[in-house]
Amino acid sequence: MAEQKFDLVVIGSGPAGEAAAMSAAKKGMRAAVIEKRPAVGGNCTHKGTIPSKALRHSVKQLMRYNTQPVFRALGEPCRLSFPQVMESVHKVINYQVEMHTSFYARNRVELILGEACFRDANTVEVQLQDGAVEVIKADKFVVATGSRPYRPGDVDFHHPRVYDSDTILEMQHTPHSMMIYGAGVIGCEYASIFAALGVKVDLINTRGSLLEFLDDEISDALSYHLRDMGVTVRHQEEYAKVVPTENGVIMEMQSGKRIHADALLWCNGRSGNTGSLGLENVGLEANHRGQLTVDEHYCTAVDSIYAVGDVIGWPSLASASYDQGRAVAAAIAGRGHRVIEDAPTGIYTLPEISSVGQTESELTAAKVPYEVGRALFKHTARAQISGERVGMLKILFHIETHEILGIHCFGAEAAEIVHIGQAIMKQPSPNNVIDFFVNTTFNYPTMAEAYRSAALDGLNRVMRL
Ligand SMILES: Cc1cc2nc3c(=O)[nH]c(=O)nc-3n(C[C@H](O)[C@H](O)[C@H](O)COP(=O)(O)OP(=O)(O)OC[C@H]3O[C@@H](n4cnc5c(N)ncnc54)[C@H](O)[C@@H]3O)c2cc1C
Numbered sequence: 331m332a333e334q335k336f337d338l339v340v341i342g343s344g345p346a347g348e349a350a351a352m353s354a355a356k357k358g359m360r361a362a363v364i365e366k367r368p369a370v371g372g373n374c375t376h377k378g379t380i381p382s383k384a385l386r387h388s389v390k391q392l393m394r395y396n397t398q399p400v401f402r403a404l405g406e407p408c409r410l411s412f413p414q415v416m417e418s419v420h421k422v423i424n425y426q427v428e429m430h431t432s433f434y435a436r437n438r439v440e441l442i443l444g445e446a447c448f449r450d451a452n453t454v455e456v457q458l459q460d461g462a463v464e465v466i467k468a469d470k471f472v473v474a475t476g477s478r479p480y481r482p483g484d485v486d487f488h489h490p491r492v493y494d495s496d497t498i499l500e501m502q503h504t505p506h507s508m509m510i511y512g513a514g515v516i517g518c519e520y521a522s523i524f525a526a527l528g529v530k531v532d533l534i535n536t537r538g539s540l541l542e543f544l545d546d547e548i549s550d551a552l553s554y555h556l557r558d559m560g561v562t563v564r565h566q567e568e569y570a571k572v573v574p575t576e577n578g579v580i581m582e583m584q585s586g587k588r589i590h591a592d593a594l595l596w597c598n599g600r601s602g603n604t605g606s607l608g609l610e611n612v613g614l615e616a617n618h619r620g621q622l623t624v625d626e627h628y629c630t631a632v633d634s635i636y637a638v639g640d641v642i643g644w645p646s647l648a649s650a651s652y653d654q655g656r657a658v659a660a661a662i663a664g665r666g667h668r669v670i671e672d673a674p675t676g677i678y679t680l681p682e683i684s685s686v687g688q689t690e691s692e693l694t695a696a697k698v699p700y701e702v703g704r705a706l707f708k709h710t711a712r713a714q715i716s717g718e719r720v721g722m723l724k725i726l727f728h729i730e731t732h733e734i735l736g737i738h739c740f741g742a743e744a745a746e747i748v749h750i751g752q753a754i755m756k757q758p759s760p761n762n763v764i765d766f767f768v769n770t771t772f773n774y775p776t777m778a779e780a781y782r783s784a785a786l787d788g789l790n791r792v793m794r795l
């Protein structure tokens with residue numbers, strides 16, 4: 331049995347693991363990454379962020395072709411099958427794998443392909459793909475094993491018409507109808523994708539409104555636009571039984587309804603990948619969702635074992651995972667590190683949604699005196715030119731200090747647009763004020779112009795008080 335020793339060993343090559351390893355190597359540590367898949371990139375690259383965003387991009391292009399009058403001179407609206415749009419997705423995944431693989435050699439981070447299991451707090455056994463077992467020792471370990479779709483025991487995920495967000499990428503046909511159970515971020519994003527492909531979608535939400543953490547106005551806009559695309563949104567529904575049949579899936583609801591569709595996409599929750607890590611050998615225990623608890627240094631209850639990314643739960647974002655990876659390497663090296671707790675929201679529904687800071691409900695509950703400045707995309711020259719007129723930017727700011735408290739946006743490129751406001755919002759006082767947007771000249775025509783319009787709208791309201 332071969333044995334190797336490192337300063338730091340990371341388990342998992344997703345955003346969190348890769349960032350931790352690269353960052354540690356740049357700080358002079360001898361680092362290795364263990365990955366059980368045959369390729370690096372994590373679930374982010376192979377099953378989650380990258381495939382869903384590439385899929386959504388292709389579908390959005392198709393939707394634009396089919397809805398923009400200018401393209402009618404080229405022909406009638408067209409349809410693409412799910413496997414057809416998946417072809418472009420595989421290309422993006424391959425580019426990503428190639429690029430991420432190159433980082434390992436360039437930074438002299440050893441890549442070990444196999445499944446890691448703790449033997450003790452400074453040793454893991456790695457089951458290599460050829461069946462051999464390697465023993466790896468390290469001063470410190472970072473668990474970055476990510477998450478997988480939660481699968482309740484009473485749903486048959488082996489049935490060919492029952493999918494989760496991993497297996498949906500292998501679907502070989504385009505169903506006429508689909509029910510999506512769970513209207514969290516994944517459910518809403520896939521509802522947009524399938525509706526844009528012409529699939530009749532039932533989106534079943536176990537809660538009272540869509541994405542309750544969003545500002546109410548944005549959540550309402552999402553409901554409106556999903557329904558406008560033909561999605562049936564059902565709130566406050568819980569399944570009682572899932573009955574897959576030869577030609578479809580029936581979901582019996584606790585409310586007594588029976589919903590039928592050609593296929594079911596299950597999007598209700600994710601569990602941390604800790605089951606096969608041998609945590610019992612190091613005295614660690616995961617919670618009921620398979621997640622590990624860490625302190626402000628991303629250290630678990632065992633001082634040689636750290637954890638970052640989806641495996642520690644909230645916010646479970648690729649964006650935050652990259653930052654947590656860098657932070658844990660800094661923490662281990664004893665250099666100052668940032669605790670990641672202010673990640674913006676970027677939701678790639680159609681329309682796109684993005685926000686940073688507090689919502690109106692939160693500010694009202696906290697009794698903060700605030701005002702709102704709004705700009706509708708349809709009133710900007712850029713949106714009129716691009717034809718992407720759906721959308722709104724709203725800035726929440728303190729009535730007295732003008733400090734920006736929240737930015738909420740939906741519409742084309744919302745996830746990019748929000749960062750303009752975020753950059754100002756994060757400035758130290760007194761530079762974090764809404765007045766910046768009226769005292770600065772923006773390129774024209776741009777979507778950034780919406781900031782000026784929203785700021786003028788908000789400041790006009792305050793002046794009228
Ligand atoms: C459909 C979908 C869409 C998403 N969209 C977005 C988005 O738009 N924006 C965003 O910010 N986030 C998005 N996310 C979330 C994002 O993908 C995750 O937050 C991110 O992948 C977490 O990164 P990670 O490094 O913690 O783990 P992962 O990406 O899950 O990678 C973990 C890796 O660890 C490996 N591993 C597990 N156990 C072992 C073991 N014992 N030994 C060796 N290797 C092991 C796995 O094989 C995997 O490669 C999305 C998620 C899904 C499912």
Ligand SMILES: NC(=O)c1ccc[n+]([C@@H]2O[C@H](COP(=O)([O-])OP(=O)(O)OC[C@H]3O[C@@H](n4cnc5c(N)ncnc54)[C@H](O)[C@@H]3O)[C@@H](O)[C@H]2O)c1
Nearest residue numbers: 480514515516517597598599600601619645646676677678
């Ligand atoms: N654009 C983006 O940023 C993006 C896109 C997709 C997914 N994601 C991330 O992926 C994560 C998963 O999203 P989602 O839509 O599946 O779900 P979600 O986190 O909204 O959860 C859906 C429901 O499942 C329940 N649940 C969660 N985990 C469970 C578990 N292990 N066992 C039982 N119930 C559980 C939750 O309480 C909730 O009622 C989110 O944290 C999200 O941030 C982000």
